[in-house]
Structures are given as C-alpha cells and as structure tokens.
Amino acid sequence: MALLACLVDDLDEGFANLVRSEQRVVYSVALRMTRSPSEAEDLTAETFLRAYRALRGYDRSRVLALRPRSWLVTIMLNTWRNSLRDASRRPNLMPSADLPDRHAEDQDVEQAVESAERQRELGRLVGQLPVAQRLAVVLRHVVGLPMAEIAAVLKCPEGTAKSHVSRGLSKLRTLYDAVPPSRECNFAGRREQR
Amino acid sequence: MTVNNHDPLISALRTLSCHPPRSVVDLVFSNWIIISGPVGELYVAFTDHGVNFVRTAESVHRDDAEFLREYRERFGRPLRKATRPPAGLVPALRGRPSRALQLDLRGLTALERDTLEATRRIPAGQTRPYGWLAREIGRPRAVRAVGTALRRNPVPVLIPCHRVTTSTGELGNYVFGADMKKRLLRAEQVNLDEVHELAKNNVYYLGSETTGIVCFPTCSSARRITHQHRRGFRTIDQAIRAGYRPCKQCRPAAAEPA
Incomplete structure (x- = not known):
C-alpha cells in the first residue's frame, strides 16, 4: 500500500497523507460514538497524535503490516474509553450530552422534514443502539470497513462481528421505520403513537 | 430484508459519513520557521494554539534536522515547514511584545506555567533574581523548582528567562549557555558592567x-x-x-x- 510505504520513507510527510486519507473515517466513527461534533474533533486529533507517537517507535515491517483504518479506529476507541473513564472520575468534566440531537427533538417540526433533518434523526437513532452494535453498524455501513477489519476492531470472530452488524441494523430498522419520513412529517404524530 | 443496493436505510447510513469541520492536518501538525531574532537566527515551532518551541540556530548547529529531531523528541508531534510566522512573532522579536502572539504552554505543570508567566512580565532591559520570581508566584521557598522551570522553558527569548539572574548579581545558567544570556541582555541595553561593579x-x-x-x-x-x-x-x-x-x-x- 502506497500510504504505508510513504510512512516508511518519510514519517512526517507520509503521516500528512495518512491524516488526509483517513480523517473522514476516524471523524465519522468518532462523531457517532461521542455524538458531539466538538468532542469528535478533539478525539480525532488526539487519535492521530497517538498514532504518530506509536509510529515513531515502529520498525519498517511493523508499519508495512498495518491495516491503517482498523488500527486508527482502535486507537480512537481506546482514547475515547479512557476519556470516559477519566470523566467519570471527575464528574464536573463529564462530556456534554448530545445537545444537537435534543435540540432536534424539541423542535416543533411542522415543516416538511428536510434531508438534513432526516440525517440528524438517523444519527440520533444510531446513537440509541448499544455500543457494540452501534460500532459494528457504523463501521460496516457508514464508513464501509470490510468485515475482517470490523472483527479486528471489535476483537471478536468475524461471525460475531457479522451478527453485531445485522442485529444492530435490524434494531435500527425498527426505530427508523417508526418515523417514515416521506409519509409522516411531524414528530408530534410519532409521540402520540407511543 | 431488502438487497443492500436498494435498501433506503443503508443508503441513508452512508450519508452519515462526513468530513471533520477543520482539517485534522492543521490540528495535528506543528509548523516551523527560521526567523531572525535579537541575536542571530531562531528556529520557532508553533501549533494551532501558539508558539511552543524556540531554539537558537547556534544551539542546533544550524541544522534543520537537529531542531526537528529535538522537537519531535520533546512533543511527539509531526512538523511541516510554515510559509509565514505566526501572528505577533515578528513584533515580539523586535522588542514590541504583542498581545497577538499566542504561546502554547500545554503540557507544563502549574508551577512551570506560573513561573513562565511571571517571567514574561519582566520588562526588557531589566533583570530579576530567582528568589524574586519564587515570591512573585507565591512560592517563596520554591527557588530551585523555579530554576528548573526556567531551564525547561520551551520558548526562551519569547519568555525572557535570560532576564532572571542570581541574587548575587551573577548571570546564572541559561539554556543556550551563559554567553548567549550575556549577549541577549546586552542587546537589551542592560549595563552588565555596572551591575557587576555594584555586586x-x-x-x-x-x-x-x-x-x-x-x-x-x-x-x-x-x-x-x-x-x-x-x-x-x-x-x-x-x-x-x-x-x-x-x-x-x-x-x-x-x-x-x-
């Protein structure tokens, strides 16, 4: 892979290419896990810094053997879990709850549901999945990771990873179908159904 | 279950992939530049938070690679060459301290940061003893710790630790050597001969x-x-x-x- 060869060649220059090519994947997953754009941005930057520090200590063969996406996502998840653990020890620094989503729910949505609105709603529903299923669905269907790499991130056999994806997806489908965007245009209607 | 290609849920999930609002390269990479300082050229590195490392060209033997190595060793951040100096750096180096100049002192202890902030308030052309600095930060007994904090000052010249001397009027140590300390103070018109004569x-x-x-x-x-x-x-x-x-x-x- 050209990206990895470039890293071996000149770490800093290769690393800029790595960041450019993988920042979208790392940020997209981080956003789904933290549910906050600013936390996701910090987490993404911290992930790449940690990755850089690790790469400084890797020899050539170890760099060339990397699967960058699952490697970066794994670093991101460890960083995120550490920050959650630290935050629970210092309650005043709890990560902020997902304000944008709550805002969306409180909005009096009488107008037609725009696609941005639907996207936000879908993001909110994804956020309701249990962590392992959420992660599996996001890795598979938001950023399109191959199943083998998803299994590596989840540290489980491929079969288990697949079942996380499919169970997550079917739970999401139930939630999603409860708000059919084309037919039903307001959230008040959905609240009545509950 | 519908086939993936026509599954609206799966197509919708794909749209949740998005670019970070700012380039992560800008957040992760530090920038470096060579700029002319009060006594010769300086290597200066800065992040999106401000300047975080200054070395005299002499101290790194005018070798870019040595400066970069020292930086990575200390900060563990990748670097790229900047095309322009950060805001406020040029005026600060011409003796006009600028509010626009941001310093990135993350990663320092509270005592180190307090020491450096108090040092930053010593006017050009003046010196203060280590003990004075310890008192200024409310830690009169921490004279040695203050000395250590100054030795670790990541941004010498910009935070003028060369203006801190011993209480007996000697120059004391300096990260770039006593001779550079003397040259910096003379460049600010400190009358070292008179201070010495008085002492x-x-x-x-x-x-x-x-x-x-x-x-x-x-x-x-x-x-x-x-x-x-x-x-x-x-x-x-x-x-x-x-x-x-x-x-x-x-x-x-x-x-x-x-």
Whole structure:
C-alpha cells in the first residue's frame, strides 16, 4: 500500500497523507460514538497524535503490516474509553450530552422534514443502539470497513462481528421505520403513537 | 430484508459519513520557521494554539534536522515547514511584545506555567533574581523548582528567562549557555558592567535619596537616579531600615524572605 510505504520513507510527510486519507473515517466513527461534533474533533486529533507517537517507535515491517483504518479506529476507541473513564472520575468534566440531537427533538417540526433533518434523526437513532452494535453498524455501513477489519476492531470472530452488524441494523430498522419520513412529517404524530 | 443496493436505510447510513469541520492536518501538525531574532537566527515551532518551541540556530548547529529531531523528541508531534510566522512573532522579536502572539504552554505543570508567566512580565532591559520570581508566584521557598522551570522553558527569548539572574548579581545558567544570556541582555541595553561593579561592592539594591524609593539596579527608575543621590544597599531590609520604600514597579521586597 502506497500510504504505508510513504510512512516508511518519510514519517512526517507520509503521516500528512495518512491524516488526509483517513480523517473522514476516524471523524465519522468518532462523531457517532461521542455524538458531539466538538468532542469528535478533539478525539480525532488526539487519535492521530497517538498514532504518530506509536509510529515513531515502529520498525519498517511493523508499519508495512498495518491495516491503517482498523488500527486508527482502535486507537480512537481506546482514547475515547479512557476519556470516559477519566470523566467519570471527575464528574464536573463529564462530556456534554448530545445537545444537537435534543435540540432536534424539541423542535416543533411542522415543516416538511428536510434531508438534513432526516440525517440528524438517523444519527440520533444510531446513537440509541448499544455500543457494540452501534460500532459494528457504523463501521460496516457508514464508513464501509470490510468485515475482517470490523472483527479486528471489535476483537471478536468475524461471525460475531457479522451478527453485531445485522442485529444492530435490524434494531435500527425498527426505530427508523417508526418515523417514515416521506409519509409522516411531524414528530408530534410519532409521540402520540407511543 | 431488502438487497443492500436498494435498501433506503443503508443508503441513508452512508450519508452519515462526513468530513471533520477543520482539517485534522492543521490540528495535528506543528509548523516551523527560521526567523531572525535579537541575536542571530531562531528556529520557532508553533501549533494551532501558539508558539511552543524556540531554539537558537547556534544551539542546533544550524541544522534543520537537529531542531526537528529535538522537537519531535520533546512533543511527539509531526512538523511541516510554515510559509509565514505566526501572528505577533515578528513584533515580539523586535522588542514590541504583542498581545497577538499566542504561546502554547500545554503540557507544563502549574508551577512551570506560573513561573513562565511571571517571567514574561519582566520588562526588557531589566533583570530579576530567582528568589524574586519564587515570591512573585507565591512560592517563596520554591527557588530551585523555579530554576528548573526556567531551564525547561520551551520558548526562551519569547519568555525572557535570560532576564532572571542570581541574587548575587551573577548571570546564572541559561539554556543556550551563559554567553548567549550575556549577549541577549546586552542587546537589551542592560549595563552588565555596572551591575557587576555594584555586586563587587556588595550592592544589590539602589535607593534614591530624592524619592526615598529603593529598586533593583536594572529597574528603569533606578537608572534615572543621579549619581550624587544614589545610595547602595546589600539587603532590602537595610534599605527599609534606612527609611526607603520598595519600588512598586520592580518590587524588590519580593527578593528577600519576609
């Protein structure tokens, strides 16, 4: 892979290419896990810094053997879990709850549901999945990771990873179908159904 | 279950992939530049939070690779060459401290940061003893820790740790060597010969008989005292006993234990 060869060649220059090519994947997953754009941005930057520090200590063969996406996502998840653990020890620094989503729910949505609105709603529903299923669905269907790499991130056999994806997806489908965007245009209607 | 290609849920999930609002390259990479300083060229590195590393070209043997290696060793961040200096750097290096100049002091301890912030307030052309600095940050006994904090100052010249000297009027150590300290102070018009001459006569404070105020010898007020009205003191207590009031600008009372 050209990206990895470039890293071996000149770490800093290769690393800029790595960041450019993988920042979208790392940020997209981080956003789904933290549910906050600013936390996701910090987490993404911290992930790449940690990755850089690790790469400084890797020899050539170890760099060339990397699967960058699952490697970066794994670093991101460890960083995120550490920050959650630290935050629970210092309650005043709890990560902020997902304000944008709550805002969306409180909005009096009488107008037609725009696609941005639907996207936000879908993001909110994804956020309701249990962590392992959420992660599996996001890795598979938001950023399109191959199943083998998803299994590596989840540290489980491929079969288990697949079942996380499919169970997550079917739970999401139930939630999603409860708000059919084309037919039903307001959230008040959905609240009545509950 | 529908086939993936036509599954609206799966197509919708794909749209949740998005670019970060700012380029992560800008957040992760530090920038570096060579710029002319008060006594020769400086290597300066800065992040999106501000300048975080300064080295004289001499100290890295005018070798880019040595500077970059030292930086990565200390900060573990990748670097790229900047095309422009950060805001406020050029005026600061011309002796006009600028509010626009941001310093990135993340990663330092509270004591280190306090020490450096107090050091930053020492005016150009003046010096203060280590003990004064310890008092200024409310840690009068932490003189050694203050010295260590100064030695680890990541941004010398911009945070003028060269203006901190020993209480006996000697220059003391400097991250780039005593000779560079001397050159920096001379470039700011500090009269080192006079300070040395006074110290030889055990004079570390100067009082003015006309104003009744006592200062450090390098204080701008002390430099205005005419020779016939100038009175030297070895300790600030002697000056106070003689009826002198410590200067409010250079605060020499901070140099002695209460």
